[in-house]
Amino acid sequence: MKIAQIVPLYEAVPPRLYGGTERVVAHLTQALIDLGHEVTLFASADSRTDARLVAMRKQALRLDPAPLKSDLASHLILLQEVRRHADEFDVLHFHIDLLHFPFFEDMAGRTLTTVHGRLDMKDLPEAYRRWNAFPLASISEDQRRPLPFAHWHGTVHHGTDGERFHYHDASDDDYLAFLGRISPEKRPDRAIAIAIRAGLPLRMAAKVDTADREYFEQRIRPLLDHPLIEFLGEINDADKVEFLGNASALLFPIDWPEPFGLAMIEAMACGTPVIAWRCGAVPEVVEQGVSGFIVDSDEQAVAAVHQAQALDRRRVRAAFERRFSSKIMASAYVDLYQRLPAFVGRDPAPAALPPGGPNP
Amino acid sequence: MKIAQIVPLYEAVPPRLYGGTERVVAHLTQALIDLGHEVTLFASADSRTDARLVAMRKQALRLDPAPLKSDLASHLILLQEVRRHADEFDVLHFHIDLLHFPFFEDMAGRTLTTVHGRLDMKDLPEAYRRWNAFPLASISEDQRRPLPFAHWHGTVHHGTDGERFHYHDASDDDYLAFLGRISPEKRPDRAIAIAIRAGLPLRMAAKVDTADREYFEQRIRPLLDHPLIEFLGEINDADKVEFLGNASALLFPIDWPEPFGLAMIEAMACGTPVIAWRCGAVPEVVEQGVSGFIVDSDEQAVAAVHQAQALDRRRVRAAFERRFSSKIMASAYVDLYQRLPAFVGRDPAPAALPPGGPNP
Numbered sequence: 001m002k003i004a005q006i007v008p009l010y011e012a013v014p015p016r017l018y019g020g021t022e023r024v025v026a027h028l029t030q031a032l033i034d035l036g037h038e039v040t041l042f043a044s045a046d047s048r049t050d051a052r053l054v055a056m057r058k059q060a061l062r063l064d065p066a067p068l069k070s071d072l073a074s075h076l077i078l079l080q081e082v083r084r085h086a087d088e089f090d091v092l093h094f095h096i097d098l099l100h101f102p103f104f105e106d107m108a109g110r111t112l113t114t115v116h117g118r119l120d121m122k123d124l125p126e127a128y129r130r131w132n133a134f135p136l137a138s139i140s141e142d143q144r145r146p147l148p149f150a151h152w153h154g155t156v157h158h159g160t161d162g163e164r165f166h167y168h169d170a171s172d173d174d175y176l177a178f179l180g181r182i183s184p185e186k187r188p189d190r191a192i193a194i195a196i197r198a199g200l201p202l203r204m205a206a207k208v209d210t211a212d213r214e215y216f217e218q219r220i221r222p223l224l225d226h227p228l229i230e231f232l233g234e235i236n237d238a239d240k241v242e243f244l245g246n247a248s249a250l251l252f253p254i255d256w257p258e259p260f261g262l263a264m265i266e267a268m269a270c271g272t273p274v275i276a277w278r279c280g281a282v283p284e285v286v287e288q289g290v291s292g293f294i295v296d297s298d299e300q301a302v303a304a305v306h307q308a309q310a311l312d313r314r315r316v317r318a319a320f321e322r323r324f325s326s327k328i329m330a331s332a333y334v335d336l337y338q339r340l341p342a343f344v345g346r347d348p349a350p351a352a353l354p355p356g357g358p359n360p
Numbered sequence: 361m362k363i364a365q366i367v368p369l370y371e372a373v374p375p376r377l378y379g380g381t382e383r384v385v386a387h388l389t390q391a392l393i394d395l396g397h398e399v400t401l402f403a404s405a406d407s408r409t410d411a412r413l414v415a416m417r418k419q420a421l422r423l424d425p426a427p428l429k430s431d432l433a434s435h436l437i438l439l440q441e442v443r444r445h446a447d448e449f450d451v452l453h454f455h456i457d458l459l460h461f462p463f464f465e466d467m468a469g470r471t472l473t474t475v476h477g478r479l480d481m482k483d484l485p486e487a488y489r490r491w492n493a494f495p496l497a498s499i500s501e502d503q504r505r506p507l508p509f510a511h512w513h514g515t516v517h518h519g520t521d522g523e524r525f526h527y528h529d530a531s532d533d534d535y536l537a538f539l540g541r542i543s544p545e546k547r548p549d550r551a552i553a554i555a556i557r558a559g560l561p562l563r564m565a566a567k568v569d570t571a572d573r574e575y576f577e578q579r580i581r582p583l584l585d586h587p588l589i590e591f592l593g594e595i596n597d598a599d600k601v602e603f604l605g606n607a608s609a610l611l612f613p614i615d616w617p618e619p620f621g622l623a624m625i626e627a628m629a630c631g632t633p634v635i636a637w638r639c640g641a642v643p644e645v646v647e648q649g650v651s652g653f654i655v656d657s658d659e660q661a662v663a664a665v666h667q668a669q670a671l672d673r674r675r676v677r678a679a680f681e682r683r684f685s686s687k688i689m690a691s692a693y694v695d696l697y698q699r700l701p702a703f704v705g706r707d708p709a710p711a712a713l714p715p716g717g718p719n720p
Contacts, residue, residue, distance in 0.1 A: 070481050072459065073483035076458065080462055080490060102440055102463045130437060
């Protein structure tokens with residue numbers, strides 16, 4: 001099929017540092033190409049991809065040092081470019097939540113919208129009711145909970161690149177990992193408390209958004225003095241693989257309805273078990289006693305730290321390969337594309353189409 | 361004419377407390393009705409207006425205590441409602457910057473977009489080049505500076521309601537006023553320094569946004585201990601009239617390209633002179649030595665404080681009436697409406713139209 005991937009412009013594809021959505025789309029795009037599809041990526045110009053790139057905005061927004069820039073203007077320009085090229089594609093796959101809804105109503109049946117964020121927000125129910133012609137993909141079953149009536153077309157769990165996040169035997173170094181964003185709902189404070197009670201070093205690789213700067217300074221920085229705790233700041237992908245792969249376990253003590261939690265499968269890909277709070281998508285991702293432990297309290301988490309060290313890291317990796325490789329994600333998306341309203345009743349589109357697109 | 365006013369949903373129309381755009385639209389709407397036009401207001405449901413109200417969102421966004429809400433979803437819903445009603449109007453007057461551009465291209469010639477914000481931001485030039493069919497109104501000549509090539513259709517200075525902001529003789533109480541938002545570019549610190557050097561009390565009526573909370577706590581709060589300084593927080597409209605009207609002068613020591621500066625004309629309406637920095641729209645609003653003083657330094661500001669006390673407050677009010685009443689603003693907008701691409705070559709539309717809209 002001829003597929004357009006439309007990505008937010010906050011981070012490059014793949015992101016240089018933090019950035020979940022753009023990272024998932026990078027893996028998806030490569031896996032779709034590997035499956036023989038023709039993929040065009042609408043993304044910031046600093047993206048690196050084997051797909052055809054329609055380059056928007058020289059640099060992704062977040063790491064652009066310009067103090068005054070317009071997120072909205074750059075995303076509207078993105079939409080206009082997609083619209084200008086729309087006829088070239090069988091499927092328009094949007095990853096920008098709902099900004100495109102009013103603008104693509106006439107072709108909603110050949111769009112797929114993966115919703116990447118939390119959905120328990122005021123104003124969303126009305127919007128998803130109004131624009132119910134747009135088929136939606138959730139990234140977990142749990143994510144759908146606030147909008148059960150929305151036009152759900154399927155759930156596709158995130159996948160990641162198992163070659164990049166390659167298997168690691170346990171390292172000599174015995175430490176716990178915390179990865180992501182410093183914010184109250186990610187509970188870095190809880191990760192610190194668990195590590196100290198378990199008596200194991202904790203390494204924290206995390207970005208601090210402007211919005212969370214005060215929380216970081218007031219609540220987290222004072223905890224970083226403890227000799228077991230090491231704060232690394234944001235790290236790049238190469239460092240992340242080693243960071244996750246050499247850890248005894250990833251701590252994921254979240255306190256919000258996390259729609260997926262990419263760090264969990266990145267750790268699993270490296271053979272690193274995950275100790276995660278029963279929250280959001282966690283029970284859909286972690287297989288209890290196989291790829292990690294789902295816990296409800298600090299006590300359980302401390303116990304799980306020791307149990308995790310006894311897990312077979314090869315089985316953790318196998319659990320990843322079974323469910324969370326980019327190839328499995330891409331195949332699931334192709335299945336959704338083929339079941340879009342615009343294609344129902346047609347022959348399944350072949351992977352590589354002749355010029356001119358599919359026959360009606 | 362049949363006119364739709366489309367307003368952001370951040371504040372009610374008029375706003376309960378702070379809120380420039382929504383306040384201007386409230387005055388414009390009333391003045392258009394007084395001129396005999398048929399006005400429909402698309403605004404939050406807590407708005408109060410003599411126009412027909414198409415009510416969006418129960419409560420305006422900023423004062424809605426819900427922690428999770430979607431600005432974007434609520435504004436997209438607003439646009440869909442406008443679109444659904446579009447045929448009922450001769451003119452669609454947008455006040456939401458550029459969100460509507462991709463969505464209303466087919467009727468751009470009968471829209472007018474008043475740009476309310478600063479325009480010196482990356483991404484905007486490309487957006488305003490792409491959507492150059494939308495006639496734009498600037499709120500000062502200075503505002504246009506970063507986008508001289510944009511489709512400027514006219515400049516209309518803001519106006520306000522001279523009956524509500526009524527003339528005040530000097531009060532016995534001798535104080536300076538600071539009104540608006542606490543943020544680095546509004547220079548509340550400079551206002552404090554000037555008042556202290558002038559030896560006059562300063563009363564500050566200002567909101568503190570979350571984004572500016574740290575600036576307020578670290579840079580401004582420590583200055584509030586001085587016996588001459590009084591911080592009032594946000595005030596409502598009734599209090600604002602007394603607050604401005606009883607002041608000897610308004611200090612407006614801004615340090616950014618303020619596109620207009622509504623507080624200046626609200627003060628002038630009360631007969632209160634304005635002491636403002638030469639920045640943004642200031643030289644277009646303040647008449648040197650008549651309605652106030654334009655200054656370039658703290659020294660000049662301190663001198664101006666004493667000169668301002670000698671100004672004739674009736675002449676300040678007269679300067680307001682000559683240029684900044686809501687009626688003058690509304691007439692200027694009607695003139696722009698009649699010169700929109702959709703109407704050029706037609707007879708000027710009468711104030712009150714027969715059912716069915718203007719004749720072609």
